[in-house]
Amino acid sequence: MAVMADQQREGPAELHRISVVALALIVGATVFWTVYPHLTQLNLDAYIDMLENHAWGIRWQWGNPNHPPLFGWLTAGWFEVLPRTDLSYRLLAALNIGAGLGLMVLIARRFLTPPEQAAAVMVALVMPPLGFLAFTYNANSAMLPFWAGTILFYLRVIERRRMADAALLGAFAGAAILSKYFAAVLLLALLGHALSNRQTRAILTSPIPVVAAIVFLLVVGPHLLWLFGNGFSSVVFATRKQGDASIVALMRSQIEFLIAQPLYALPGLAVLGLLRRPNDGAPWFDRRAIAAAFGSTSGKVLLWAGLATVPLTMALALVLQVPLTSNWSLPIFSVVPILLTLLLPRPVADRMRGWTIGLSIGFMVLMLALSPLIRSQILERAHANNALPLRALAEASGTLWSENVDEDIAFVAGHRFYAMAASFYLPSRPHFLEGPDIASQPWAQGDPLARSGVLVICGSPAEACTEPWQSNADWLVEPLGTAEIPAVPGGGGPQSYPLLAFRAVYVSDR
Numbered sequence: 001m002a003v004m005a006d007q008q009r010e011g012p013a014e015l016h017r018i019s020v021v022a023l024a025l026i027v028g029a030t031v032f033w034t035v036y037p038h039l040t041q042l043n044l045d046a047y048i049d050m051l052e053n054h055a056w057g058i059r060w061q062w063g064n065p066n067h068p069p070l071f072g073w074l075t076a077g078w079f080e081v082l083p084r085t086d087l088s089y090r091l092l093a094a095l096n097i098g099a100g101l102g103l104m105v106l107i108a109r110r111f112l113t114p115p116e117q118a119a120a121v122m123v124a125l126v127m128p129p130l131g132f133l134a135f136t137y138n139a140n141s142a143m144l145p146f147w148a149g150t151i152l153f154y155l156r157v158i159e160r161r162r163m164a165d166a167a168l169l170g171a172f173a174g175a176a177i178l179s180k181y182f183a184a185v186l187l188l189a190l191l192g193h194a195l196s197n198r199q200t201r202a203i204l205t206s207p208i209p210v211v212a213a214i215v216f217l218l219v220v221g222p223h224l225l226w227l228f229g230n231g232f233s234s235v236v237f238a239t240r241k242q243g244d245a246s247i248v249a250l251m252r253s254q255i256e257f258l259i260a261q262p263l264y265a266l267p268g269l270a271v272l273g274l275l276r277r278p279n280d281g282a283p284w285f286d287r288r289a290i291a292a293a294f295g296s297t298s299g300k301v302l303l304w305a306g307l308a309t310v311p312l313t314m315a316l317a318l319v320l321q322v323p324l325t326s327n328w329s330l331p332i333f334s335v336v337p338i339l340l341t342l343l344l345p346r347p348v349a350d351r352m353r354g355w356t357i358g359l360s361i362g363f364m365v366l367m368l369a370l371s372p373l374i375r376s377q378i379l380e381r382a383h384a385n386n387a388l389p390l391r392a393l394a395e396a397s398g399t400l401w402s403e404n405v406d407e408d409i410a411f412v413a414g415h416r417f418y419a420m421a422a423s424f425y426l427p428s429r430p431h432f433l434e435g436p437d438i439a440s441q442p443w444a445q446g447d448p449l450a451r452s453g454v455l456v457i458c459g460s461p462a463e464a465c466t467e468p469w470q471s472n473a474d475w476l477v478e479p480l481g482t483a484e485i486p487a488v489p490g491g492g493g494p495q496s497y498p499l500l501a502f503r504a505v506y507v508s509d510r
Contacts, residue, residue: 016114030095038086042379054424057069070179143183146175148331253324397499400483413435414466418459456477484496
């Protein structure tokens with residue numbers, strides 16, 4: 001391609017106008033990521049993460065067995081306002097994606113013109129970490145807005161050195177940690193950036209990091225106290241209960257994690273390639289513009305946050321002997337669309353702005369048109385819990401209870417998937433119990449335990465499900481009945497799912 005006359009990018013400190021088109025595409029993406037998964041998925045997700053969020057969140061505790069509490073609280077708070085339906089939950093997940101994209105645009109305006117900002121949103125739309133993986137609202141996806149917000153206010157601290165920005169930096173960093181401890185990788189990357197640049201090293205000797213640290217500790221402090229009082233259970237889960245930690249498994253996970261990152265980025269590069277034309281007069285890459293962006297202190301933040309976090313993650317995983325999962329990198333991609341769009345010569349983005357809109361809308365329309373086929377394939381494969389009729393199982397367990405007990409269901413337990421589905425779908429919104437030992441479950445207290453008891457929901461055989469309750473002298477267990485739930489039409493796996501329901505009443509005088 002012929003080399004076009006150089007067009008310099010403005011310095012990162014000079015903020016470009018926010019693109020109205022980019023904001024409109026974010027609104028469209030939010031609607032799309034609400035509707036598309038609702039049309040293609042039988043259940044909220046394959047691994048009950050979203051049901052688990054709700055079960056944990058309604059406890060309103062400062063921690064949970066596996067993760068920090070923030071995304072559970074956000075889920076519980078959301079359903080204090082909206083009805084507990086799958087579509088409402090999809091909207092929450094989509095708004096989380098939209099918030100992350102909005103913060104990405106606020107970061108991007110330091111480096112990208114309005115047409116380039118729209119192109120960055122188009123790139124984000126097609127990359128799995130910011131869509132197909134993120135529409136499952138869990139600890140990974142919940143970090144998106146807080147991860148991006150931490151980067152944004154770190155940049156603002158560098159640019160303006162205001163105490164309000166420092167306070168917001170501490171708040172967003174604390175919220176990111178309260179979503180998942182993986183956010184520590186971002187904080188280490190930003191610390192690396194701060195220590196490696198003369199401009200930011202000067203900030204470290206000012207009151208600004210003190211203010212950020214104080215706010216951060218105020219946000220995470222109650223959770224730290226909870227950890228001390230609960231044997232650091234969620235930290236133990238994060239560092240010791242992630243699967244096979246043998247040397248072979250660790251190295252395999254490292255390789256898979258590393259390979260996954262460029263594969264996740266490929267769709268974004270591909271859609272940018274669709275904006276190019278043979279002999280369009282622009283270079284493959286505007287090297288001078290890229291060097292100018294990444295040569296600045298703010299530009300180097302993108303490199304630390306969007307690239308250095310990958311080797312940092314891998315190094316920490318080796319030190320802690322934690323096998324990696326590729327989708328842990330989901331929040332790292334908060335700024336990757338900016339990095340990829342910087343590769344696109346600015347004149348191309350200006351000239352092809354109509355194509356940016358058309359490709360974005362075309363992608364969403366195509367995926368919606370394919371949604372019936374995608375749904376049928378997901379059901380037929382029946383991977384994990386994709387074809388399990390969880391809502392029907394929950395409703396059947398509620399029917400068995402109401403036929404035998406006059407009280408509302410206050411607590412559920414037993415088969416983890418069935419019981420958490422019951423916690424979400426049943427009208428009384430019962431609390432999920434981890435087991436019969438209620439000493440470590442402060443939300444499982446009060447008169448309902450002895451008056452109405454616990455709905456214990458089991459599959460077949462039921463022995464492993466009911467044995468902990470029947471062998472515990474504090475509980476009296478009685479059967480409520482059985483039901484056979486037919487498979488969803490077109491679903492792979494069994495033709496029906498047996499359900500056995502029991503009532504466990506707390507009889508201890510302790």
